[in-house]
Amino acid sequence: MQKFLELSNIGIEFSTDSGVYRALTDVVLKIDQGEFITLIGHSGCGKSTVLNIVAGLLQATEGGVILSGREVTSPGPDRAVVFQNHALLPWMTVYENVELAVKQVFKGSKSKIEIEQWSMHNLELVHMQHVHYKMPHELSGGMKQRVGIARCLAMQPKVLLMDEPFGALDALTRAHLQDSLMEIQKDLNNTVIMITHDVDEAVLLSDRIVMMTNGPAATIGEVAVVDLPRPRDRVQLADDPHYTQIRQQVLSFLYDKQKLPSISPKSQQQDNSVKIAAPKVA
């Protein structure tokens, strides 16, 4: 049966000055509608590359992405991306940033008033309606990211792609935004692929955690199913043995199986089952 979103045997190569660099190989992932997936792995393992291929910002060398029966060939608002550094246009107000996307996506199908209401409604979802008139530089990092999320939600994407959305935020703001995101996802039932470095964040938010091996030629190492009941509460989960066990599984993948070497081996020959971590490529 065809899944909502399929990543079938994705591989990608980049040509660099020192020859062809294979970043990803044989990435296979099937995602259900409404599922929350996190991608976790060490820096440089190609998580962002996977996300960019799904977004259509990069083209896979092999394989491809199929979203509800259609192949992804270019970027589009049905795969909205939340960028790590919010990517708000600094010369527009908060409202105008959201409105630009709404106007573009719903031109022809929404009237002027509906566009305005829909933009404001999405700002309300992230609790940012009260600062709609402000410029991005007047907001804190967490607030900017909220607006970035509102802009994406406003496009009513089939999949919401989040590239380390909370990576640049402090721990408290991050927790706050995680709670907001869980709430929104519960209400809207978005399909989400999110990149993170944070194991706790992954376990708290996801339905499945996709763990990636180190590059070059990175691929999916393990997938952990997080079958904790929702709604989840971070304080209660801290004592939950099942939570601890999943957390343990991810940690052991990252720090035992995919440990970054202190000395970089030059070995380029490796098969897919035994991965030796190789030097990062910037």
Add this chain to the structure above:
Amino acid sequence: MSQNSIVDGNFLADMNRNKLFNIRLSHIVKPLCVSSVGILFFLIIWQSAANRIETSLGQFPGPMQVWEQSLNLVDDYQREREREAAFYVRQSERNAERLAENPDTEIRERMYTGQATFPGQIVTSLYTVGFGFFLASIIAIPLGIICGLSENFYIAINPIIQIFKPVSPLAWLPLVTMMVSALYVSDDPMFDKSFLNSAFTVALCSLWPTVINTTLGVASIDRDLINVSRVIQLSTWKHVQKIVLPSAVPVIFTGLRLSLATGWMVLIAAEMLAQNPGLGKFIWDEFQNGSSDSLGRIMVAVVVIGFIGFLLDQMMLALQRRFSWDKQTIVR
């Protein structure tokens, strides 16, 4: 500062207010004092040096002579204005007489064609540089945007930019003159040829900083913003309008400022050769005139040119502050 005011806290408030006021005052007064001292020293050195330099046109002008000549130029201007007013009064009286004699007379209104005055020449210069700069900008900004968007186009055009950029205005002028003479043929010309020659030369020379800076500004847009534009599928035109242009505006303004400064410098040389009735021609005429006042008058023009250049730059700065979204960077 009685005991009472200390008790009720007014004293502290007063003291703070005084302190703040003093700080603000020192921000204004100190630079003013220091630069006044600098200017004063410069004037003294200038005057004493000028006193020692004898030229065939008399002594080199010091600040005193410059001041004298600037007053003279103002007088000249006022005299010329009076003559002009008198001319129009005479003309209308004469016309009225003619009409009284014969109501069917065709009345001819003649423009007064007196000597060019110094303020008039300043206006001509400003008008010319403005026209040339405008022309340069409407070519340079779109060209820069295309260069910034398309690397291939940039690679194709870059050698041409690099070669034309360092060309002196004097090299262009004969070519421009011949081109204008050949192509701008009209019985009732809207512009003088000398004006067009000067303006085109200004445009050719002030094109490059704007082209280069616009290219730089457009090519260095944040990748994330470009990706946002791709995700929401903005059309090329909307992409330029909503993302590229606003993003590049601060750098474009840097280019425009450099262009205007270049244009103003080039203008003086162009006017000398093209005989456009502006400040350049004023200097040239005074030089040819060779009276004992000439050097002083030229020096007045030098100072005025400097001041106007400074004011033009300040004007661009004000525009940049007004139109650039990037309020955090300090523009200077």
